[in-house]
Amino acid sequence: MKKLIRPLDIILIAVLLLGGIGFGIYSKNSTKSATAVIYIDGEIYQSIELTKVEKSYELTLPCSPEATLLVERNRISFIKADCNDKLCVGTGKLSYRGDTAACLPAKAVVTIENGGEKEIDALVY
Amino acid sequence: MKKKLLAAAVAVCAVVLAVVIGADFLFSKETNEVLLSMNTTVSLDITGYKPEQTAKEIKEEIMRLDTELLSRTSASSELYALNNGKAQVSDELATLLAELKQIEIDSDGAFCVALGALSDLWGINTDNPKVPTQAEIDAVLKNTKDWSIDGNTVYIPKGVKLDMGAVGKGYACDSMMGIIYGLNHIKTVAAVGGSVLVYSSEPKETFRLGIRDPLGQATDYCAILETTGSCVSTSGNYERFFEDEKGNRYHHIFDPSTGYPADSDINSVTVITQYGYISDALSTACFVLGVEKSLPLLEKYNAEAIFITNNNEIISTLSDGDSATLTVTNNNYKLGELR
Numbered sequence: 001m002k003k004l005i006r007p008l009d010i011i012l013i014a015v016l017l018l019g020g021i022g023f024g025i026y027s028k029n030s031t032k033s034a035t036a037v038i039y040i041d042g043e044i045y046q047s048i049e050l051t052k053v054e055k056s057y058e059l060t061l062p063c064s065p066e067a068t069l070l071v072e073r074n075r076i077s078f079i080k081a082d083c084n085d086k087l088c089v090g091t092g093k094l095s096y097r098g099d100t101a102a103c104l105p106a107k108a109v110v111t112i113e114n115g116g117e118k119e120i121d122a123l124v125y
Numbered sequence: 126m127k128k129k130l131l132a133a134a135v136a137v138c139a140v141v142l143a144v145v146i147g148a149d150f151l152f153s154k155e156t157n158e159v160l161l162s163m164n165t166t167v168s169l170d171i172t173g174y175k176p177e178q179t180a181k182e183i184k185e186e187i188m189r190l191d192t193e194l195l196s197r198t199s200a201s202s203e204l205y206a207l208n209n210g211k212a213q214v215s216d217e218l219a220t221l222l223a224e225l226k227q228i229e230i231d232s233d234g235a236f237c238v239a240l241g242a243l244s245d246l247w248g249i250n251t252d253n254p255k256v257p258t259q260a261e262i263d264a265v266l267k268n269t270k271d272w273s274i275d276g277n278t279v280y281i282p283k284g285v286k287l288d289m290g291a292v293g294k295g296y297a298c299d300s301m302m303g304i305i306y307g308l309n310h311i312k313t314v315a316a317v318g319g320s321v322l323v324y325s326s327e328p329k330e331t332f333r334l335g336i337r338d339p340l341g342q343a344t345d346y347c348a349i350l351e352t353t354g355s356c357v358s359t360s361g362n363y364e365r366f367f368e369d370e371k372g373n374r375y376h377h378i379f380d381p382s383t384g385y386p387a388d389s390d391i392n393s394v395t396v397i398t399q400y401g402y403i404s405d406a407l408s409t410a411c412f413v414l415g416v417e418k419s420l421p422l423l424e425k426y427n428a429e430a431i432f433i434t435n436n437n438e439i440i441s442t443l444s445d446g447d448s449a450t451l452t453v454t455n456n457n458y459k460l461g462e463l464r
Contacts, residue, residue, distance in 0.1 A: 125319035
């Protein structure tokens with residue numbers, strides 16, 4: 001009768017499993033570069049990898065009222081909006097994971113995915 | 126034969142062990158999602174086994190709260206029907222309204238959910254905000270205290286409109302809690318506008334919340350609150366306001382006794398409790414009351430608060446034994462003492 005499992009098989013299994021777990025830990029902890037995801041009316045309009053921005057530029061969104069973003073290396077911000085409150089412009093520059101600015105009347109949202117953690121989990125205001 | 130069995134047993138143990146250890150790393154994922162609802166930005170950061178599914182449930186729930194329950198402008202909401210003559214409400218809205226009436230009583234009227242007509246009069250969030258005349262203010266404030274609730278029947282005097290602006294975001298935090306409470310291996314940071322719910326299935330896990338600098342930009346904070354799972358809401362005079370031609374600034378939190386923007390000794394107050402609707406309603410009440418008069422109310426609801434005064438002092442009710450701690454991070458502010 002053949003052996004069901006040989007000692008070498010155990011080593012193989014152990015190596016595979018450890019490798020798998022190691023990969024899992026690695027892929028969870030590796031920091032992907034900061035990406036600005038722009039939503040208009042709930043749909044993704046554009047994703048911009050901010051670490052790869054060579055030169056700053058303005059991006060006018062096809063939403064109503066119109067809103068304009070300034071895309072810079074490692075950060076992004078609303079700089080113009082044709083609405084009244086300008087809360088989106090007041091939000092300032094976004095660069096850390098989870099940073100979010102929204103123009104409510106235009107249903108435009110910019111949020112940072114991946115990238116570095118900031119000092120706080122959330123802002124209360 | 127014995128050896129074989131032993132080898133098989135070792136292999137099985139190794140697999141089981143690896144799966145147990147690996148499960149948390151391999152299957153626990155994080156999702157970041159954003160939703161525009163309740164006239165604000167809702168952001169969800171959830172870590173768990175199926176965070177997208179949890180986030181989806183939460184988003185559906187928040188949209189339901191907005192369009193079917195609390196919105197004053199959506200014709201499909203219960204509150205809209207109530208403001209337009211209907212008297213019977215669901216158990217859910219009846220329970221909430223009864224609690225809010227109690228907070229109104231306990232705060233001596235500093236919190237009032239019946240200021241809809243007053244905020245329409247000022248129009249602070251509209252294209253044409255204006256300072257109303259005293260006669261106009263007197264007219265809309267006349268019956269605001271007289272709304273009442275008995276079981277599922279609500280009485281609203283003529284001309285009075287209920288408005289959930291000061292409590293809806295906090296209540297949304299409670300509804301979210303209903304979805305995530307009891308899930309295993311979950312960690313959530315959820316912000317409905319400036320009202321935040323933090324929760325972890327590890328009760329000792331702490332979160333760091335930045336408290337907005339009332340004099341700074343919208344992303345600036347001047348202190349960090351470190352706390353275990355709780356609901357945190359802030360009311361401040363910096364968020365929604367307009368300036369008249371003389372440069373006077375009028376913000377959106379009204380003193381129900383005067384009909385004017387509340388003018389106490391503070392620029393903001395942050396309230397920490399286990400229930401979002403309480404932290405939201407109390408932050409509004411405390412903003413109207415100022416530091417000293419807020420203390421009995423906070424005590425009654427077992428809530429903690431952090432006041433930022435208009436002398437740039439940060440005054441906290443937290444004491445050494447509390448699970449939450451506060452660190453001032455901006456040198457323009459100094460910690461003040463409770464008197």
